[in-house]
Amino acid sequence: xxxxxxxxxxxxxxxxxxxxxxxxxxxxxxxxxxxxxxxxxxxxxxxxxxxxxxxxxxxxxxx
Amino acid sequence: xxxxxxxxxxxxxxxxxxxxxxxxxxxxxxxxxxxxxxxxxxxxxxxxxxxxxxxxxxxxxxxxxxxxxxxxxxxxxxxxxxxxxxxxxxxxxxxxxxxxxxxxxxxxxxxxxxxxxxxxxxxxxxxxxxxxxxxxxxxxxxxxxxxxxxxxxxxxxxxxxxxxxxxxxxxxxxxxxxxxxxxxxxxxxxxx
Amino acid sequence: xxxxxxxxxxxxxxxxxxxxxxxxxxxxxxxxxxxxxxxxxxxxxxxxxxxxxxxxxxxxxxxxxxxxxxxxxxxxxxxxxxxxxxxxxxxxxxxxxxxxxxxxxxxxxxxxxxxxxxxxxxxxxxxxxxxxxxxxxxxxxxxxxxxxxxxxxxxxxxxxxxxxxxxxxxxxxxxxxxxxxxxxxxxxxxxxxxxxxxxxxxxxxxxxxxxxxxxxxxxxxxxxxxxxxxxxxxxxxxxxxxxxxxxxxxxxxxxxxxxxxxxxxxxxxxxxxxxxxxxxxxxxxxxxxxxxxxxxxxxxxxxxxxxxxxxxxxxxxxxxxxxxxxxxxxxxxxxxxxxxxxxxxxxxxxxxxxxxxxxxxxxxxxxxxxxxxxxxxxxxxxxxxxxxxxxxxxxxxxxxxxxxxxxxxxxxxxxxxxxxxxxxxxxxxxxxxxxxxxxxxxxxxxxxxxxxxxxxxxxxxxxxxxxxxxxxxxxxxxxxxxxxx
Numbered sequence: 179x180x181x182x183x184x185x186x187x188x189x190x191x192x193x194x195x196x197x198x199x200x201x202x203x204x205x206x207x208x209x210x211x212x213x214x215x216x217x218x219x220x221x222x223x224x225x226x227x228x229x230x231x232x233x234x235x236x237x238x239x240x241x
Numbered sequence: 242x243x244x245x246x247x248x249x250x251x252x253x254x255x256x257x258x259x260x261x262x263x264x265x266x267x268x269x270x271x272x273x274x275x276x277x278x279x280x281x282x283x284x285x286x287x288x289x290x291x292x293x294x295x296x297x298x299x300x301x302x303x304x305x306x307x308x309x310x311x312x313x314x315x316x317x318x319x320x321x322x323x324x325x326x327x328x329x330x331x332x333x334x335x336x337x338x339x340x341x342x343x344x345x346x347x348x349x350x351x352x353x354x355x356x357x358x359x360x361x362x363x364x365x366x367x368x369x370x371x372x373x374x375x376x377x378x379x380x381x382x383x384x385x386x387x388x389x390x391x392x393x394x395x396x397x398x399x400x401x402x403x404x405x406x407x408x409x410x411x412x413x414x415x416x417x418x419x420x421x422x423x424x425x426x427x428x429x430x431x432x433x
Numbered sequence: 434x435x436x437x438x439x440x441x442x443x444x445x446x447x448x449x450x451x452x453x454x455x456x457x458x459x460x461x462x463x464x465x466x467x468x469x470x471x472x473x474x475x476x477x478x479x480x481x482x483x484x485x486x487x488x489x490x491x492x493x494x495x496x497x498x499x500x501x502x503x504x505x506x507x508x509x510x511x512x513x514x515x516x517x518x519x520x521x522x523x524x525x526x527x528x529x530x531x532x533x534x535x536x537x538x539x540x541x542x543x544x545x546x547x548x549x550x551x552x553x554x555x556x557x558x559x560x561x562x563x564x565x566x567x568x569x570x571x572x573x574x575x576x577x578x579x580x581x582x583x584x585x586x587x588x589x590x591x592x593x594x595x596x597x598x599x600x601x602x603x604x605x606x607x608x609x610x611x612x613x614x615x616x617x618x619x620x621x622x623x624x625x626x627x628x629x630x631x632x633x634x635x636x637x638x639x640x641x642x643x644x645x646x647x648x649x650x651x652x653x654x655x656x657x658x659x660x661x662x663x664x665x666x667x668x669x670x671x672x673x674x675x676x677x678x679x680x681x682x683x684x685x686x687x688x689x690x691x692x693x694x695x696x697x698x699x700x701x702x703x704x705x706x707x708x709x710x711x712x713x714x715x716x717x718x719x720x721x722x723x724x725x726x727x728x729x730x731x732x733x734x735x736x737x738x739x740x741x742x743x744x745x746x747x748x749x750x751x752x753x754x755x756x757x758x759x760x761x762x763x764x765x766x767x768x769x770x771x772x773x774x775x776x777x778x779x780x781x782x783x784x785x786x787x788x789x790x791x792x793x794x795x796x797x798x799x800x801x802x803x804x805x806x807x808x809x810x811x812x813x814x815x816x817x818x819x820x821x822x823x824x825x826x827x828x829x830x831x832x833x834x835x836x837x838x839x840x841x842x843x844x845x846x847x848x849x850x851x852x853x854x855x856x857x858x859x860x861x862x863x864x865x866x867x868x869x870x871x872x873x874x875x876x877x878x879x880x881x882x883x884x885x886x887x888x889x890x891x892x893x894x895x896x897x898x899x900x901x902x903x904x905x906x907x908x909x910x911x912x913x914x915x916x917x918x
Binding site for chain 2: 221
């Protein structure tokens with residue numbers, strides 16, 4: 179019987195990765211990668227001077 | 242305006258020996274996640290409002306981790322400023338001390354805090370951990386993509402700065418207010 | 434828009450130094466703990482460890498005294514109960530296979546890497562005014578002033594210091610990092626058979642050598658079906674082959690609708706549902722190249738450079754594969770790189786290639802300044818009306834592209850398609866699995882309660898947040914004293 183595992187570091191906070199796997203016969207048979215990382219960046223940049231964009235974008239966490 | 246307290250006695254003892262206390266004020270967080278950015282804005286505002294002596298270094302650490310090792314190396318006293326989730330009313334200014342600072346960062350509340358946990362652990366391993374560690378912050382209200390603070394945090398931000406300045410003064414640091422400069426450029430991050 | 438040569442070289446030096454720093458940190462401080470058992474290292478014989486180190490490499494830091502000092506430091510650290518900070522450590526897990534001496538040698542280099550990573554990052558700090566968050570980049574060049582006679586600008590003394598830092602890091606990369614990753618690969622040779630996943634690879638050419646960005650020190654392009662003979666290069670910053678083939682899909686992402694759109698036309702209207710296995714389950718969009726997911730990162734980069742006949746890449750890839758073959762006692766070829774361990778090995782090959790590139794970029798900068806050229810900036814002009822632009826870069830985790838629509842001098846739309854989006858993306862509109870997902874299929878898991886093997890494969894991609902994949906220990910409620918002030 180397949181067993182489902184969820185590896186989820188942080189349940190309450192945006193910005194992290196969650197991995198779900200189905201394991202059957204000692205092997206991963208299905209997987210899901212779920213994360214939230216870039217929502218809303220354009221909302222911050224829209225309407226700004228293009229020459230300033232790099233100052234904001236270098237603060238994207240962990241490119 | 243020098244207060245008593247343990248830190249002051251450490252400082253006085255060192256001063257007597259002709260040793261100066263090396264202090265770092267390290268702001269961490271993400272400026273793009275609203276209240277998560279208080280550490281960074283605090284560094285900016287402290288630099289804009291005050292003059293510090295040479296033995297006090299202020300650093301915008303962003304969302305870095307062990308990259309900061311060389312900066313905290315050789316410091317005696319490390320003051321970290323960050324958003325702190327402590328289950329308090331949003332806007333509450335908080336203080337965490339000593340070993341509790343390690344524990345606080347291990348409970349990983351925001352994206353960058355594992356980075357700081359790694360930094361502190363690495364500093365332990367290399368023997369470069371500052372002897373004194375203190376964390377100041379504000380209980381956040383809104384952590385989501387955006388620029389600027391929630392009303393609750395904005396209302397208490399000046400108090401956070403006063404508390405940090407108070408800590409430095411307690412250590413015997415002469416913190417000098419800068420003259421108000423109406424022509425000073427506004428921060429690119431916009432008004433708080 | 435042309436970028437002055439000096440600005441290109443300065444940017445290239447910063448990119449190369451930052452990536453070297455990042456690759457060292459990734460192996461020793463993130464990935465290695467999935468393969469190296471720190472607790473076992475404490476049982477190692479320091480003399481035997483030093484002998485092993487000296488047999489593998491000529492690195493000066495493998496003396497008995499140095500190894501012994503590291504072991505003592507580790508013992509103190511573990512003894513003080515602080516090992517818990519490495520929350521990902523599965524000490525004693527049955528999938529940990531290295532002998533105590535190998536574990537100790539890796540742990541010894543882990544400590545030395547803490548020193549090394551910050552040395553090379555100084556290059557970024559010197560050129561970028563500060564790090565993190567460099568200050569010297571400008572649209573049109575960089576803001577560094579060059580005057581060889583001035584104390585306060587970029588001068589010969591600064592440049593020679595940068596050279597020293599590059600050589601120091603290069604020594605560590607060639608004689609420690611490359612050797613250690615080869616050793617881990619050889620001792621875990623079975624992992625060359627796991628974690629293959631998506632074998633369509635995408636990588637950006639980088640380190641531009643002219644003012645227009647039409648020639649590059651490091652090639653990049655696209656390899657379909659894992660077949661290096663089908664390599665198609667991306668030739669310039671304006672190349673339509675790249676520009677026209679990137680799309681993002683949101684069928685399985687928490688955004689409103691179900692479409693594939695080019696980044697210039699991209700929209701971001703959130704629509705959160707619960708985690709739905711067959712529906713929407715991620716905030717990450719699913720990028721595609723020519724309609725299919727693509728794996729990005731150092732492996733994609735190394736394979737593309739190899740396919741393009743890039744000499745340093747071939748040299749270092751051969752050196753690594755030969756070392757693995759000798760240690761494993763069996764011939765290991767380039768096909769072994771399509772795997773979890775291959776992604777780790779490729780990152781070290783790339784770090785070594787970057788050392789060659791840093792040396793040549795440094796020389797190009799010095800030679801160009803010697804010719805009397807001190808220009809670092811061309812002021813940009815923005816035509817009126819609506820303009821569309823894009824830029825790409827081979828970042829430490831793979832190809833990064835930013836897409837912008839400017840209207841009357843203001844940003845109208847901005848989309849960043851970042852490396853971890855390519856790799857961590859969910860299923861696309863055709864329900865094809867993303868690279869993380871695909872690489873996990875078939876991964877053996879000895880104990881589902883301690884899925885170390887899953888972490889090995891995910892960590893091999895170097896996910897964008899080091900913290901992203903630690904297993905949550907819900908029971909660890911440390912008591913922390915927080916007081917209001």
